Amino acid sequence: xxxxxxxxxxxxxxxxxxxxxxxxxxxxxxxxxxxxxxxxxxxxxxxxxxxxxxxxxxxxxxxxxxxxxxxxxxxxxxxxxxxxxxxxxxxxxxxxxxxxxxxxxxxxxxxxxxxxxxxxxxxxxxxxxxxxxxxxxxxxxxxxxxxxxxxxxxxxxxxxxxxxxxxxxxxxxxxxxxxxxxxxxxxxxxxxxxxxxxxxxxxxxxxxxxxxxxxxxxxxxxxxxxxxxxxxxxxxxxxxxxxxxxxxxxxxxxxxxxxxxxxxxxxxxxxxxxxxxxxxxxxxxxxxxxxxxxxxxxxxxxxxxxxxxxxxxxxxxxxxxxxxxxxxxxxxxxxxxxxxxxxxxxxxxxxxxxxxxxxxxxxxxxxxxxxxxxxxxxxxxxxxxxxxxxxx
Numbered sequence: 001x002x003x004x005x006x007x008x009x010x011x012x013x014x015x016x017x018x019x020x021x022x023x024x025x026x027x028x029x030x031x032x033x034x035x036x037x038x039x040x041x042x043x044x045x046x047x048x049x050x051x052x053x054x055x056x057x058x059x060x061x062x063x064x065x066x067x068x069x070x071x072x073x074x075x076x077x078x079x080x081x082x083x084x085x086x087x088x089x090x091x092x093x094x095x096x097x098x099x100x101x102x103x104x105x106x107x108x109x110x111x112x113x114x115x116x117x118x119x120x121x122x123x124x125x126x127x128x129x130x131x132x133x134x135x136x137x138x139x140x141x142x143x144x145x146x147x148x149x150x151x152x153x154x155x156x157x158x159x160x161x162x163x164x165x166x167x168x169x170x171x172x173x174x175x176x177x178x179x180x181x182x183x184x185x186x187x188x189x190x191x192x193x194x195x196x197x198x199x200x201x202x203x204x205x206x207x208x209x210x211x212x213x214x215x216x217x218x219x220x221x222x223x224x225x226x227x228x229x230x231x232x233x234x235x236x237x238x239x240x241x242x243x244x245x246x247x248x249x250x251x252x253x254x255x256x257x258x259x260x261x262x263x264x265x266x267x268x269x270x271x272x273x274x275x276x277x278x279x280x281x282x283x284x285x286x287x288x289x290x291x292x293x294x295x296x297x298x299x300x301x302x303x304x305x306x307x308x309x310x311x312x313x314x315x316x317x318x319x320x321x322x323x324x325x326x327x328x329x330x331x332x333x334x335x336x337x338x339x340x341x342x343x344x345x346x347x348x349x350x351x352x353x354x355x356x357x358x359x360x361x362x363x364x365x366x367x368x369x370x371x372x373x374x375x376x377x378x379x380x381x382x383x384x385x386x387x388x389x390x391x392x
Contacts, residue, residue, distance in 0.1 A: 007389030022187030142240035172283035182244025220376030298381030302345035
């Protein structure tokens with residue numbers, strides 16, 4: 001039985017999830033947990049297989065949710081092959097379940113599971129500084145340097161190569177493009193109050209939503225991202241991009257042009273990519289927008305008289321489009337991986353606790369991510385992330 005575990009995801013409402021707040025270092029705590037270590041280790045009381053379903057009985061709550069990927073350990077005997085990554089079908093009070101190919105029976109061992117990490121590496125670190133990299137040789141293996149010294153905004157830069165926490169070549173953005181690096185707004189005030197976040201990714205890229213406000217927690221936020229795009233150029237070795245703000249927008253309650261959720265057809269405030277498709281020179285800023293329907297504004301708001309209402313009257317559906325990235329006036333460069341944009345004004349129908357919905361591809365589940373402004377306190381937009389995968 002083959003079930004993809006390539007895409008992992010997590011949200012701040014998971015039991016035992018890392019806390020993002022207005023203190024230095026909290027961003028690195030979150031990224032360490034999701035990218036490298038996993039979190040929420042839970043002891044299993046018993047494990048049984050019945051009719052192709054493995055049930056792990058537990059006491060109390062766990063971090064797991066329906067469709068999340070867990071890392072299972074400690075099974076011995078006939079079930080040892082189940083150790084490793086498993087995508088859950090169901091997570092409920094007292095148990096979690098996933099499909100398997102084992103015959104009916106009881107599994108043995110001292111068994112535990114946790115929310116699985118993305119499998120990235122933390123290759124360098126210093127005080128409130130961390131450098132992450134994908135180990136996937138099929139990716140660009142670009143470096144992400146995160147300076148989390150500030151309580152309100154993490155500063156982020158991608159690099160082509162690095163030899164230490166503070167030594168790298170081929171930055172994107174360059175210092176002349178954004179002095180000191182791009183901004184990932186994490187909190188609107190210096191305090192230890194937990195902020196809402198959502199994150200999803202695979203071995204090549206990830207997207208991260210952070211809501212900086214301490215009121216109406218989780219109703220809005222901005223989506224950022226790092227890693228490879230789905231390039232239109234075959235064998236594109238310069239396809240890593242970084243979505244980031246160019247200034248401290250942690251207290252802003254209106255939409256941000258540089259954020260992933262922006263839908264303009266050729267918005268000039270897009271991500272920074274390693275190099276042009278030509279491979280010549282350094283970092284280039286891309287324009288970004290949606291492929292279809294001439295949408296504008298924030299994801300989930302419609303933004304055009306040409307788009308249908310939600311749900312679509314003819315088939316009761318939610319209609320999606322993709323994000324296109326271009327070297328403005330030069331060439332279409334590619335698409336954003338894993339993210340789907342609703343073509344209808346549907347943001348009021350989805351919220352942070354909405355269960356995953358069926359995606360446009362058979363068997364895929366999409367997680368609703370509220371968005372619209374870093375510190376927004378009213379629902380203003382929504383986009384959807386494929387949490388089943390693969391993203392190729």
